[in-house]
Amino acid sequence: MKRIFLLVLALVLVFVFAGCAKRAVTTPVEQEAPKETAQKAAPVEQTPMEAEEPVMAKAEPKKVETMPVREITEAKSFQFGNIHFDFDKYTIREDAKPTLKSIADWLIKNRDAKMILEGYCDDRGTNEYNLALGEKRAKSARDYIVSAGVTKNRLDTISYGEEKPLCKEQTEDCYQKNRRVEFVSGKAGK
Amino acid sequence: MNTGVRCQVSGVSKKLFPVPCSLFTVLLLFIVHFSLFTAAEAKIYIDITSPAIKKLPIAIQEFSGTEGKQIADIIRDDLEFTGFFLCIDRAAYIESSAEAFNPKNWSVIGAEAVVKGTVIGEQNITAVVSLYDVFEGHEIFKKQYKTGKSAIRQLAHTIANDIYKHITGEEGIFGTKVAFVAEDEGKKGLYMMDWDGAGVKRLGIKGNFVLRPHWSQDGSKIVYSSERGGQWGIYLLDFTTMSEKKLFASRGLNIAGNFSPDGDEIMFSSSQDEMYGLYNLRISDSKLTRITSARWIEISPAVSPDGKLVAFVSDRGGTPQIYIMNRNGHDTRRLTFEGSYNTSPGWSPDNKKIVFVGRVSGKQQIFIISPDSSEPTQLTDKWNNEDPSFSPDGRFIIFSSDRNGDSSIYIMRANGESQKKITPPWLRAFGPRWSPN
Structure with missing residues (x-):
């Protein structure tokens, strides 16, 4: 004991x-x-x-509050896959169209839903231009969904450029994964 | 680990924490200096405007006193980096610090100029520094400097500026600062440091993301873009009040360009209303003027230091290229034709050069071009090199590079020589911008 x-x-x-x-x-x-x-x-x-x-x-300036966009992003991608883009391009590819069409159908069925389209790039290229490219990708996706009959004001876009990559390897596979638009559904964040 | 100079705050909590001393270290620095002796006529020892420069052999003796070596070393490093000086190894010196200047002791080892100094005091430091001309055998200047112990680096930079001014006839950049972006706990924040990488400090500003800042020409404020709450906005930080002000935010993408020469206007790019556009915003009365309107991408406007032209990036021709237009949006012409990717333009202080980032074999490299020619000169070739900006004297370029793994900040001469990492290894740093003073 x-x-x-x-x-x-x-x-x-x-x-x-x-x-x-x-x-x-x-x-x-x-x-x-x-x-x-x-x-x-x-x-x-x-x-x-x-x-x-x-x-x-x-x-010293006050710290800026972090905002709710991130909370929404956690719930995303369960419903909709990402769409992908060619290097340095923001045109919608054929393989992205079925996803965009299904998102448009879903939005037409769920009239209260809003959606944020987030544009991203791979990390090649300069920050500011990549942000512009990500913005263009999100807007291209939005325009496609609008053309399928969804009103524009239910769709918001934001670009994160090369920030927030899904992977960090320097391979074409990884670059391709990162050149994307993600779809975040919900009550539109704010 | 180098956390640089910290300011001690004696608050209620008595807790020590790093605060941004930033450029006001220079402004508020208690440095008293006055000339005890000035040469009757100013003689230029190195004509740094000449295309073929012969380096001036200079001896910088260890100053006497406890901080003497540190001060002399900083002065030596400052002068050596410019590429205009050949600092003679101290092992070769015949004359000791305590001995009086004798030109014969220096001419035999090839020195043409000699710096000697004494430092006294522990907390409050007084340095007396002399610069000598070996050929003429006389004192070029003698000056006394006073400061607190915590500002020793600034003291040394001030002395280096005086030596540089006496020898070249131009203002040195050794007291300048760099504003940049670094990663802090996974978020990007704004930072400040000395031009040589010492004294890294957070400015306490964070969005989810922050882009590289732009200085006003008087150095009293910076403007930058930050993503907050799902919106990209443009923010201004005024150093005189240390307060931040939101200048513009909207849906879409808003990215700050730089200030107009008088500091009352900024240019920025925005996709707020479907079309991309470059805008001019007058800060005093919030007057917003649209300069361009495009279905394609138009970003990164850079107003020339004389306020006449704007360099910017557009993919109107299918690939991102640099264009130049007048401030009012007229007379647009394409500047870059080589390669399929040219971005991030920045002007030299004399309006005669534009530094930018071009893509070569899939990597980003820094180039320099004259605004009236189409023959760029490549300055970097290792891995990726981005975010270039000129020093206030136009002789150096600061940039970020991932050549040693994570992104760090480097400086080089404007001809690409002497590339040198300045940020500490523990800091992932990007987007440097050299302060104007």
Whole structure:
């Protein structure tokens, strides 16, 4: 019995020390790395710093709230697959048309539904142009759905360019996966 | 790990955290300096405007005092990067720091200019620096500088600027800053650092995504695009008040271009109303003027520093190419013809060059072109190189590259020489833009 007690005690001590050790290791790292979030830095009540230091933290801009688009995106793609595009192009390919047609049919049946079309690119190319390309891809998809009888105001578009890739390998397979439009259905986010 | 200079905030919590000292380190920096001696006539030691430059051999002696070596090293690194100086190895010096300047000790090792200095103080530092002409055997200038210990790098950059000015007759860029985008906890945020990569600081601004910022010509504000709440908007950060203002947001894509020379207008691209277009927005009264209207892509407008022309990207011909037009949208002409992908134009401060990104064998590379010619010069060739912008003196280019794995920020001379990574290895960094002052 005593041995069991000692064993338990030993285990408890191990865990306690493990906990302490872990904390002792991580805390300074967290302080050192420039990882402080803006929320911590934001309060305007901070008193100014010492004389010769520049006074900037005081009025650091408030952190911007993250918005609901991401929540919706989690629920997407279960209903509709993505459509894909050729490199540097934003024209609708033949293989995308059945998907677009089924989305149009679904929207015609579900009159309350709205949809966000998200345009994406592979990571080759420059950021700003890729954003424009993603926007054009989303708009091409939207125009196709509109031409199938859905009113334009039920469809919204946004481009993420080369941000948020589905995969990161430098292969044609992966590039193709990333050159896409995703369809997010719901109450249109906002 | 280099987290750079931090400002200590003594708040209620007494907690130390990094804050953006940014360019106001320079503005508010308590550096007192005054000339103790000035040469009667200004002599130019290196004519850096000449096409064939002979590097000036210079000796930068370790300053006396505890911070003396660090200060002298920063000055040496600053001057050496310009490519106009040949810094002679300290091992070759005959004269010690404590000894008085004797031109004979320096001419034998080939030095033509010598920098000597003393540093005193621990918290409040006073540096006295002299620059000597070895041939003439006299002092070119002597100056005293004072600052707090935390601003030692700025102190060294200020001294380097003075030396550079005396030797070349031009303003140095050693006190400039870089605004850029970096990844922080999976989100992109705006950052600031010194031009040499020291003093990396977050500006505390985050959307889900932030694009590379543009400076106003007086350096008092930046404008940038950010995706927030499912919308791309254009935002302005004013450094004098450290406040952010939304300038424009709508459905579609809105991407900020740069400021007009007076800082009261910005150009941007928007697809708010089905058509792509380039717009001019006057900030003081929010007057919005549409400049172009296109069924194709038109983005990345860059107003020339003299305010006369706009370079931008359009795929009107089937591939993205750089075009130039007048500010009012007239007289559009295509600038780039080589290759199927040319984007991201940026002007040199003298309006004579445009730096841009072109695609070569599937990789992005940095090119430079004159706005009146069609003969681009390629400056990079390793992996992808993007987001170029000129230094305020037009002699250097800053850009991002993934040549060593993750994206980092690099600087080089405007002819492509001396490419050098400046961001720390732990930071994924993109979209640098050099401050104008």
